[in-house]
Amino acid sequence: MPTQDERAGTDRIGSEKTMTALVDGILAHPATGEEIAAVQDQLGRYPRGMVAVGARCVCGNPLAVVTRPLLPDGTPFPTTAYLTSPEAVKEVSHLEASGLMNDFNQELGEDEDLARAYRQAHQTYLDFRHALALRLGDSEEHIRTTSAGGMPTRVKCLHALTGQSLVMGSGINPLGDRVLAMVRPSFDPAVCRCARPWGSAQGQD
Numbered sequence: 001m002p003t004q005d006e007r008a009g010t011d012r013i014g015s016e017k018t019m020t021a022l023v024d025g026i027l028a029h030p031a032t033g034e035e036i037a038a039v040q041d042q043l044g045r046y047p048r049g050m051v052a053v054g055a056r057c058v059c060g061n062p063l064a065v066v067t068r069p070l071l072p073d074g075t076p077f078p079t080t081a082y083l084t085s086p087e088a089v090k091e092v093s094h095l096e097a098s099g100l101m102n103d104f105n106q107e108l109g110e111d112e113d114l115a116r117a118y119r120q121a122h123q124t125y126l127d128f129r130h131a132l133a134l135r136l137g138d139s140e141e142h143i144r145t146t147s148a149g150g151m152p153t154r155v156k157c158l159h160a161l162t163g164q165s166l167v168m169g170s171g172i173n174p175l176g177d178r179v180l181a182m183v184r185p186s187f188d189p190a191v192c193r194c195a196r197p198w199g200s201a202q203g204q205d
């Protein structure tokens with residue numbers, strides 16, 4: 001039987017390799033001007049440091065973007081997987097307003113399996129960013145141990161956890177996955193409910 005440390009060591013290497021492959025896949029399709037314009041429209045501001053779209057609606061609209069560890073002006077940016085879909089942001093904000101973060105924090109304090117999976121999600125976030133920083137030549141010095149959303153021990157932002165689940169896939173962040181399951185009747189990447197589906201409005205305004 002491997003010890004828990006040995007098992008964690010193997011998981012670490014596996015996570016690094018998986019995240020490097022994921023980052024390479026994402027960087028194979030750098031953000032286009034059209035995508036940056038679409039995200040600017042979603043956020044109501046220019047998406048500084050946007051590297052690529054990290055998750056899409058079935059229609060093609062960006063749902064979350066991958067942002068570089070160091071913004072062009074040198075500001076470290078920890079929220080590497082950033083939720084941009086207005087429909088998703090709205091639904092997740094409703095959950096935050098309902099007090100779900102308190103429930104999650106209480107559960108993290110009581111359920112050691114959940115707490116362990118959440119710590120692993122934090123490490124995977126750092127592995128993803130590390131792979132991205134290496135590829136882009138960005139320094140991650142100032143955010144090397146900082147992930148997002150309150151990880152590894154607290155829940156402070158459900159949008160950040162949801163962004164991670166969308167960009168890195170299910171099975172990585174247990175709480176991001178649960179948020180996505182809870183909002184599914186109103187927001188589902190597999191069911192387009194976009195106010196402006198991809199291709200319907202680009203180039204207007």
Ligand SMILES: [Zn+2]
Pocket residue numbers: 057058059060061191192193194196197198
């Ligand atoms: Zn859509």
